[in-house]
Amino acid sequence: MEVICSTLVQCGITPFVFVDQYQFTAEDEKGMMQKAMEEIDQSDILIAAASEKAIGIGIEAGYAKGKNKTVIYIRHHNAEHSTTLSGISDHQIIYVDLPDLGQKLKRIVDQ
Numbered sequence: 001m002e003v004i005c006s007t008l009v010q011c012g013i014t015p016f017v018f019v020d021q022y023q024f025t026a027e028d029e030k031g032m033m034q035k036a037m038e039e040i041d042q043s044d045i046l047i048a049a050a051s052e053k054a055i056g057i058g059i060e061a062g063y064a065k066g067k068n069k070t071v072i073y074i075r076h077h078n079a080e081h082s083t084t085l086s087g088i089s090d091h092q093i094i095y096v097d098l099p100d101l102g103q104k105l106k107r108i109v110d111q
Contacts, residue, residue, distance in 0.1 A: 003098045004047060004074070004105060011109040016043065033059075040064050045109075048085050051076040058084050072108060074101065 005015040018039060024032040033056075040046060046064035048057050048071060061071050065088050073089035075081070077096055086092055091108045095101035 001049065003102045004049065007102045007105045008109065011106060013045070013109065036060055037063055040069065041067060043069060045070045045072060047072045047074060048089065049074045050082050050085055051079040053080075058082070058088075061085055061088050072105070074105070 001017060005017065008015045016039065018036060022032070022035060024035075036056075040060060040063055043064075046061060046069050048054075048061045050057060050073065061073075061084075064071050070091070071085075071089040072091045072093065073082070073085040074093045074095070077094050093101065093104045093108065095104055
């Protein structure tokens, strides 16, 4: 996440990491998803970092795509491929190491 955020900052984009800003109890799933949708509404890009299993990221990516936001799917080359994230994304980054991730993300964001 550090490489993603620092690359975005270098490109003049202010990153927002949902899990760093909010904490919800298991009983507040409706509130969590409502807040996630509000944050997506205010964003230009959704980055779906899926090198590790992340429950719900497909829903967020689908919501972002439905709102005409750019969706970038990122995963390590050894991580399991998500056909749904790949299918809905505008860009896919499959990286080997962190410098590779930074270079590929910068190339996409600079477009």
